[in-house]
Amino acid sequence: MKILVTGGLGFIGSHTVVELQNEGFDVVIIDDCSNSTENVLDGIVAITGKRPLFEKLDLKEKSKVEDFFKRHSDVVGVIHFAASKAVGESVEKPLLYYENNIGTLVYLLKELSQKNNASFIFSSSCTVYGQADQMPITEDAPVKPAESPYGNTKQMGEEIIADTCKVTPGLNAIALRYFNPMGAHPSTEIGELPIGVPQNLVPFITQTGAGLREQLSVFGDDYPTEDGTCVRDYIYVVDLAKAHVIALKRLLENKNSDNYEVFNVGTGKGSSVLEVIQSFEKVSGKKLNYKIVDRRPGDITTAYADTTKANEVLGWKSAYSLDEAMKSAWDWEQKIRS
Numbered sequence: 001m002k003i004l005v006t007g008g009l010g011f012i013g014s015h016t017v018v019e020l021q022n023e024g025f026d027v028v029i030i031d032d033c034s035n036s037t038e039n040v041l042d043g044i045v046a047i048t049g050k051r052p053l054f055e056k057l058d059l060k061e062k063s064k065v066e067d068f069f070k071r072h073s074d075v076v077g078v079i080h081f082a083a084s085k086a087v088g089e090s091v092e093k094p095l096l097y098y099e100n101n102i103g104t105l106v107y108l109l110k111e112l113s114q115k116n117n118a119s120f121i122f123s124s125s126c127t128v129y130g131q132a133d134q135m136p137i138t139e140d141a142p143v144k145p146a147e148s149p150y151g152n153t154k155q156m157g158e159e160i161i162a163d164t165c166k167v168t169p170g171l172n173a174i175a176l177r178y179f180n181p182m183g184a185h186p187s188t189e190i191g192e193l194p195i196g197v198p199q200n201l202v203p204f205i206t207q208t209g210a211g212l213r214e215q216l217s218v219f220g221d222d223y224p225t226e227d228g229t230c231v232r233d234y235i236y237v238v239d240l241a242k243a244h245v246i247a248l249k250r251l252l253e254n255k256n257s258d259n260y261e262v263f264n265v266g267t268g269k270g271s272s273v274l275e276v277i278q279s280f281e282k283v284s285g286k287k288l289n290y291k292i293v294d295r296r297p298g299d300i301t302t303a304y305a306d307t308t309k310a311n312e313v314l315g316w317k318s319a320y321s322l323d324e325a326m327k328s329a330w331d332w333e334q335k336i337r338s
């Protein structure tokens with residue numbers, strides 16, 4: 001069966017392509033390479049021995065999307081990663097985010113709605129919860145007003161999919177609300193490739209460890225948490241990739257109980273910034289150079305998942321620890337710097 005993976009050259013997308021191929025799916029990738037490079041394909045081939053089809057295409061071009069689905073009428077499912085995802089950038093350039101994250105979603109859904117049976121997996125985010133009132137966070141925790149246009153596009157995206165599924169019997173969708181993805185494939189053939197200065201904690205840590213960055217700034221240690229630093233749920237990217245394949249198979253095998261479902265994808269465990277630093281120091285044997293600075297505007301204090309629904313309904317559970325995920329991130333950093 002042929003699956004379209006949009007954004008399949010990206011961090012989570014490329015790891016999901018590997019897991020799809022491992023499960024025997026044929027994969028076609030669409031990526032505009034705005035935040036990725038074509039040589040990620042070589043990494044995928046090095047792992048699976050199979051080269052996915054690839055089309056460099058901007059999903060904002062409606063006619064190109066229509067033409068793609070005419071040429072690939074045998075696509076039975078779509079895993080949709082392609083989107084802009086930098087929280088800070090979205091505040092400065094909201095229209096870029098609404099056009100790229102919402103416009104493209106509408107074009108994809110229009111094409112899938114014309115099929116008599118289509119499966120759609122949406123890359124959503126725990127950011128839709130904002131600062132949840134209770135921990136761990138369950139899927140029925142209230143969606144709070146978004147703290148950024150990026151977060152708003154995830155909330156709007158979910159609503160657009162839910163509304164469309166309601167009136168499109170042939171369309172079945174699952175939204176996966178990621179917590180904080182991290183790490184790299186154990187082969188070190190693919191991993192996270194942040195462009196410029198990393199916004200996210202883990203790549204900044206490994207780049208500091210590799211000597212690319214002078215020092216990590218820890219954004220605040222005066223939060224109401226055990227050690228004063230923010231707590232997040234760091235999920236290993238290979239665990240996350242496997243969740244996508246399990247979700248897709250749930251739809252392809254008609255095991256879903258509703259034609260739009262939502263699942264949290266996390267470990268169910270919270271780790272503070274200082275604990276993540278300690279994990280790096282443990283797995284690398286290196287002391288990390290960091291300093292405490294002011295809070296980063298927009299950061300929430302604590303977020304970690306209640307994974308009961310994913311474990312019991314989806315049949316997925318994370319398998320890797322923070323240290324194992326951090327080891328993979330460090331191995332990858334050393335590989336790309338060698």
Ligand code: WQD
Nearest residue numbers: 085125127199200201202204217218219230232273296299
């Ligand atoms: C984690 C913690 C920072 C960098 C964002 C998006 C989310 C998803 C993942 C896309 C926070 C602290 C960070 C640094 C630091 N993105 N930190 N120094 O903000 O939880 O989530 O990325 O889907 O939607 O919101 O992740 O890695 O940026 O920050 O102290 O140099 O690390 O304050 O507490 P975040 P993050």
